[in-house]
Amino acid sequence: MVRRLVGVLTLGAALAGCSPTYDWRxxxxxxxxxxxxxxxxxxxDARQIEVGGTPMQMAMQTAEAGKxxxxxxxxxLPSDDPQMQRTALDFLRTGLARNVSARPDAHAVQIPLAAGGQVPGLEMTLNGKAGEQQETRTIYARFVAHGRHVYQAAIIASQPLxxxxxxxxxxxFQLY
Incomplete structure:
Protein backbone atom coordinates (compact mmCIF):
# COMPACT_ATOMS: atom_id res chain seq x y z
CA MET A 1 0.00 0.00 0.00
CA VAL A 2 2.80 2.44 0.94
CA ARG A 3 4.69 1.63 -2.28
CA ARG A 4 1.56 2.24 -4.33
CA LEU A 5 1.01 5.60 -2.62
CA VAL A 6 4.64 6.61 -3.19
CA GLY A 7 4.30 5.57 -6.84
CA VAL A 8 1.14 7.62 -7.31
CA LEU A 9 2.73 10.65 -5.63
CA THR A 10 5.86 10.31 -7.77
CA LEU A 11 3.77 10.08 -10.95
CA GLY A 12 1.72 13.09 -9.82
CA ALA A 13 4.85 15.09 -9.16
CA ALA A 14 6.26 14.17 -12.57
CA LEU A 15 3.06 15.21 -14.31
CA ALA A 16 2.90 18.43 -12.31
CA GLY A 17 6.46 19.15 -13.42
CA CYS A 18 5.22 19.04 -17.03
CA SER A 19 2.46 21.58 -16.46
CA PRO A 20 3.22 25.29 -16.76
CA THR A 21 3.49 26.51 -13.17
CA TYR A 22 4.81 29.91 -14.20
CA ASP A 23 2.66 32.20 -16.33
CA TRP A 24 5.03 35.18 -16.49
CA ARG A 25 3.56 38.63 -17.10
CA ASP A 45 -2.02 44.78 -0.10
CA ALA A 46 -0.82 47.61 2.11
CA ARG A 47 -0.09 47.97 5.80
CA GLN A 48 1.29 50.46 8.27
CA ILE A 49 4.65 49.64 9.81
CA GLU A 50 7.06 51.56 12.00
CA VAL A 51 10.68 51.95 10.90
CA GLY A 52 13.08 53.59 13.32
CA GLY A 53 10.17 55.14 15.19
CA THR A 54 8.58 56.58 12.04
CA PRO A 55 5.23 55.21 10.83
CA MET A 56 5.25 54.33 7.12
CA GLN A 57 3.02 52.68 4.57
CA MET A 58 4.28 49.45 2.96
CA ALA A 59 2.60 48.42 -0.27
CA MET A 60 2.90 44.78 -1.33
CA GLN A 61 2.34 43.18 -4.70
CA THR A 62 2.44 39.36 -4.59
CA ALA A 63 1.92 36.40 -6.89
CA GLU A 64 1.98 32.69 -6.10
CA ALA A 65 3.34 29.99 -8.39
CA GLY A 66 3.91 26.41 -7.38
CA LYS A 67 5.15 26.42 -3.80
CA LEU A 77 9.71 57.27 3.07
CA PRO A 78 8.92 60.74 4.41
CA SER A 79 12.00 62.04 2.54
CA ASP A 80 14.94 60.80 0.49
CA ASP A 81 17.31 61.28 3.42
CA PRO A 82 20.21 58.76 3.06
CA GLN A 83 20.13 57.88 6.78
CA MET A 84 16.39 57.11 6.59
CA GLN A 85 17.04 54.98 3.48
CA ARG A 86 19.75 52.99 5.33
CA THR A 87 17.50 52.54 8.36
CA ALA A 88 14.65 51.24 6.18
CA LEU A 89 16.97 48.91 4.23
CA ASP A 90 18.37 47.48 7.49
CA PHE A 91 14.86 47.08 8.90
CA LEU A 92 13.67 45.08 5.87
CA ARG A 93 16.83 42.99 5.58
CA THR A 94 17.01 42.00 9.26
CA GLY A 95 13.25 41.43 9.48
CA LEU A 96 13.25 39.01 6.56
CA ALA A 97 16.24 37.12 7.97
CA ARG A 98 14.66 36.96 11.42
CA ASN A 99 11.60 35.23 9.89
CA VAL A 100 13.75 32.16 9.17
CA SER A 101 16.22 32.56 12.07
CA ALA A 102 19.07 33.35 9.69
CA ARG A 103 21.84 35.93 9.64
CA PRO A 104 21.02 38.95 7.46
CA ASP A 105 24.20 38.56 5.38
CA ALA A 106 23.89 40.38 2.06
CA HIS A 107 26.18 41.31 -0.78
CA ALA A 108 26.14 44.23 -3.19
CA VAL A 109 24.23 43.98 -6.46
CA GLN A 110 23.24 46.48 -9.14
CA ILE A 111 19.51 47.14 -9.69
CA PRO A 112 18.62 48.36 -13.20
CA LEU A 113 16.75 51.57 -13.92
CA ALA A 114 14.09 51.43 -16.65
CA ALA A 115 15.58 54.57 -18.27
CA GLY A 116 19.07 53.03 -18.30
CA GLY A 117 21.80 52.83 -15.72
CA GLN A 118 21.79 51.14 -12.35
CA VAL A 119 21.63 51.88 -8.64
CA PRO A 120 23.36 49.93 -5.85
CA GLY A 121 21.32 47.43 -3.90
CA LEU A 122 21.73 44.37 -1.70
CA GLU A 123 21.02 40.71 -2.35
CA MET A 124 20.77 37.71 -0.06
CA THR A 125 19.68 34.10 -0.10
CA LEU A 126 18.47 32.59 3.17
CA ASN A 127 17.49 29.13 4.31
CA GLY A 128 15.78 28.33 7.58
CA LYS A 129 12.66 27.34 9.45
CA ALA A 130 9.59 29.57 9.60
CA GLY A 131 6.19 29.68 11.22
CA GLU A 132 4.62 27.68 14.00
CA GLN A 133 5.21 24.43 12.11
CA GLN A 134 8.91 25.32 11.63
CA GLU A 135 8.69 24.53 7.92
CA THR A 136 11.80 24.87 5.78
CA ARG A 137 11.90 28.04 3.65
CA THR A 138 14.30 29.39 1.07
CA ILE A 139 14.23 33.16 0.60
CA TYR A 140 15.81 35.04 -2.28
CA ALA A 141 15.73 38.82 -1.78
CA ARG A 142 16.97 42.09 -3.15
CA PHE A 143 16.75 45.47 -1.41
CA VAL A 144 17.25 48.91 -2.87
CA ALA A 145 16.57 52.55 -2.00
CA HIS A 146 15.69 54.97 -4.78
CA GLY A 147 14.48 58.46 -3.94
CA ARG A 148 11.67 58.29 -1.39
CA HIS A 149 11.10 54.57 -1.98
CA VAL A 150 12.76 51.52 -0.46
CA TYR A 151 12.06 48.23 -2.21
CA GLN A 152 12.17 44.61 -1.14
CA ALA A 153 11.84 42.13 -4.02
CA ALA A 154 11.64 38.61 -2.61
CA ILE A 155 10.79 35.02 -3.38
CA ILE A 156 9.78 32.80 -0.47
CA ALA A 157 9.68 29.12 -1.36
CA SER A 158 9.30 25.81 0.43
CA GLN A 159 12.32 24.49 -1.49
CA PRO A 160 15.04 25.98 -3.70
CA LEU A 161 13.73 27.12 -7.09
CA PHE A 173 12.84 44.14 -11.63
CA GLN A 174 13.55 47.72 -12.78
CA LEU A 175 12.97 51.06 -11.10
CA TYR A 176 11.60 54.23 -12.70
Whole structure:
Protein backbone atom coordinates (compact mmCIF):
# COMPACT_ATOMS: atom_id res chain seq x y z
CA MET A 1 0.00 0.00 0.00
CA VAL A 2 2.80 2.44 0.94
CA ARG A 3 4.69 1.63 -2.28
CA ARG A 4 1.56 2.24 -4.33
CA LEU A 5 1.01 5.60 -2.62
CA VAL A 6 4.64 6.61 -3.19
CA GLY A 7 4.30 5.57 -6.84
CA VAL A 8 1.14 7.62 -7.31
CA LEU A 9 2.73 10.65 -5.63
CA THR A 10 5.86 10.31 -7.77
CA LEU A 11 3.77 10.08 -10.95
CA GLY A 12 1.72 13.09 -9.82
CA ALA A 13 4.85 15.09 -9.16
CA ALA A 14 6.26 14.17 -12.57
CA LEU A 15 3.06 15.21 -14.31
CA ALA A 16 2.90 18.43 -12.31
CA GLY A 17 6.46 19.15 -13.42
CA CYS A 18 5.22 19.04 -17.03
CA SER A 19 2.46 21.58 -16.46
CA PRO A 20 3.22 25.29 -16.76
CA THR A 21 3.49 26.51 -13.17
CA TYR A 22 4.81 29.91 -14.20
CA ASP A 23 2.66 32.20 -16.33
CA TRP A 24 5.03 35.18 -16.49
CA ARG A 25 3.56 38.63 -17.10
CA UNK A 26 5.15 42.07 -16.92
CA UNK A 27 3.61 44.29 -14.26
CA UNK A 28 4.12 48.05 -14.38
CA UNK A 29 3.53 49.61 -10.98
CA UNK A 30 3.41 53.32 -11.76
CA UNK A 31 2.32 54.28 -8.23
CA UNK A 32 5.46 52.79 -6.70
CA UNK A 33 7.86 53.27 -9.59
CA UNK A 34 8.87 49.80 -10.78
CA UNK A 35 8.26 47.12 -13.34
CA UNK A 36 8.67 43.39 -12.70
CA UNK A 37 7.74 40.04 -14.20
CA UNK A 38 5.45 38.00 -11.94
CA UNK A 39 4.56 34.33 -12.51
CA UNK A 40 0.81 34.78 -11.96
CA UNK A 41 -1.82 37.49 -11.61
CA UNK A 42 -0.72 39.64 -8.66
CA UNK A 43 -2.67 40.69 -5.62
CA UNK A 44 -2.11 43.97 -3.79
CA ASP A 45 -2.02 44.78 -0.10
CA ALA A 46 -0.82 47.61 2.11
CA ARG A 47 -0.09 47.97 5.80
CA GLN A 48 1.29 50.46 8.27
CA ILE A 49 4.65 49.64 9.81
CA GLU A 50 7.06 51.56 12.00
CA VAL A 51 10.68 51.95 10.90
CA GLY A 52 13.08 53.59 13.32
CA GLY A 53 10.17 55.14 15.19
CA THR A 54 8.58 56.58 12.04
CA PRO A 55 5.23 55.21 10.83
CA MET A 56 5.25 54.33 7.12
CA GLN A 57 3.02 52.68 4.57
CA MET A 58 4.28 49.45 2.96
CA ALA A 59 2.60 48.42 -0.27
CA MET A 60 2.90 44.78 -1.33
CA GLN A 61 2.34 43.18 -4.70
CA THR A 62 2.44 39.36 -4.59
CA ALA A 63 1.92 36.40 -6.89
CA GLU A 64 1.98 32.69 -6.10
CA ALA A 65 3.34 29.99 -8.39
CA GLY A 66 3.91 26.41 -7.38
CA LYS A 67 5.15 26.42 -3.80
CA UNK A 68 6.59 29.94 -3.94
CA UNK A 69 5.42 33.49 -3.33
CA UNK A 70 6.98 36.26 -5.43
CA UNK A 71 6.63 39.71 -3.86
CA UNK A 72 7.66 43.31 -4.20
CA UNK A 73 7.24 45.45 -1.12
CA UNK A 74 7.59 49.21 -1.34
CA UNK A 75 8.09 51.56 1.60
CA UNK A 76 7.27 55.21 1.01
CA LEU A 77 9.71 57.27 3.07
CA PRO A 78 8.92 60.74 4.41
CA SER A 79 12.00 62.04 2.54
CA ASP A 80 14.94 60.80 0.49
CA ASP A 81 17.31 61.28 3.42
CA PRO A 82 20.21 58.76 3.06
CA GLN A 83 20.13 57.88 6.78
CA MET A 84 16.39 57.11 6.59
CA GLN A 85 17.04 54.98 3.48
CA ARG A 86 19.75 52.99 5.33
CA THR A 87 17.50 52.54 8.36
CA ALA A 88 14.65 51.24 6.18
CA LEU A 89 16.97 48.91 4.23
CA ASP A 90 18.37 47.48 7.49
CA PHE A 91 14.86 47.08 8.90
CA LEU A 92 13.67 45.08 5.87
CA ARG A 93 16.83 42.99 5.58
CA THR A 94 17.01 42.00 9.26
CA GLY A 95 13.25 41.43 9.48
CA LEU A 96 13.25 39.01 6.56
CA ALA A 97 16.24 37.12 7.97
CA ARG A 98 14.66 36.96 11.42
CA ASN A 99 11.60 35.23 9.89
CA VAL A 100 13.75 32.16 9.17
CA SER A 101 16.22 32.56 12.07
CA ALA A 102 19.07 33.35 9.69
CA ARG A 103 21.84 35.93 9.64
CA PRO A 104 21.02 38.95 7.46
CA ASP A 105 24.20 38.56 5.38
CA ALA A 106 23.89 40.38 2.06
CA HIS A 107 26.18 41.31 -0.78
CA ALA A 108 26.14 44.23 -3.19
CA VAL A 109 24.23 43.98 -6.46
CA GLN A 110 23.24 46.48 -9.14
CA ILE A 111 19.51 47.14 -9.69
CA PRO A 112 18.62 48.36 -13.20
CA LEU A 113 16.75 51.57 -13.92
CA ALA A 114 14.09 51.43 -16.65
CA ALA A 115 15.58 54.57 -18.27
CA GLY A 116 19.07 53.03 -18.30
CA GLY A 117 21.80 52.83 -15.72
CA GLN A 118 21.79 51.14 -12.35
CA VAL A 119 21.63 51.88 -8.64
CA PRO A 120 23.36 49.93 -5.85
CA GLY A 121 21.32 47.43 -3.90
CA LEU A 122 21.73 44.37 -1.70
CA GLU A 123 21.02 40.71 -2.35
CA MET A 124 20.77 37.71 -0.06
CA THR A 125 19.68 34.10 -0.10
CA LEU A 126 18.47 32.59 3.17
CA ASN A 127 17.49 29.13 4.31
CA GLY A 128 15.78 28.33 7.58
CA LYS A 129 12.66 27.34 9.45
CA ALA A 130 9.59 29.57 9.60
CA GLY A 131 6.19 29.68 11.22
CA GLU A 132 4.62 27.68 14.00
CA GLN A 133 5.21 24.43 12.11
CA GLN A 134 8.91 25.32 11.63
CA GLU A 135 8.69 24.53 7.92
CA THR A 136 11.80 24.87 5.78
CA ARG A 137 11.90 28.04 3.65
CA THR A 138 14.30 29.39 1.07
CA ILE A 139 14.23 33.16 0.60
CA TYR A 140 15.81 35.04 -2.28
CA ALA A 141 15.73 38.82 -1.78
CA ARG A 142 16.97 42.09 -3.15
CA PHE A 143 16.75 45.47 -1.41
CA VAL A 144 17.25 48.91 -2.87
CA ALA A 145 16.57 52.55 -2.00
CA HIS A 146 15.69 54.97 -4.78
CA GLY A 147 14.48 58.46 -3.94
CA ARG A 148 11.67 58.29 -1.39
CA HIS A 149 11.10 54.57 -1.98
CA VAL A 150 12.76 51.52 -0.46
CA TYR A 151 12.06 48.23 -2.21
CA GLN A 152 12.17 44.61 -1.14
CA ALA A 153 11.84 42.13 -4.02
CA ALA A 154 11.64 38.61 -2.61
CA ILE A 155 10.79 35.02 -3.38
CA ILE A 156 9.78 32.80 -0.47
CA ALA A 157 9.68 29.12 -1.36
CA SER A 158 9.30 25.81 0.43
CA GLN A 159 12.32 24.49 -1.49
CA PRO A 160 15.04 25.98 -3.70
CA LEU A 161 13.73 27.12 -7.09
CA UNK A 162 15.23 26.55 -10.53
CA UNK A 163 17.74 29.34 -11.15
CA UNK A 164 15.96 30.43 -14.35
CA UNK A 165 12.81 31.29 -12.35
CA UNK A 166 14.82 33.30 -9.81
CA UNK A 167 16.65 35.08 -12.66
CA UNK A 168 13.40 35.84 -14.52
CA UNK A 169 12.03 37.64 -11.47
CA UNK A 170 15.13 39.57 -10.41
CA UNK A 171 16.41 40.47 -13.87
CA UNK A 172 13.01 41.93 -14.77
CA PHE A 173 12.84 44.14 -11.63
CA GLN A 174 13.55 47.72 -12.78
CA LEU A 175 12.97 51.06 -11.10
CA TYR A 176 11.60 54.23 -12.70
Missing amino acids: TIMNNDNGYTVDLPAKPSN AVFAVGTLM PQEQVDQFFQS
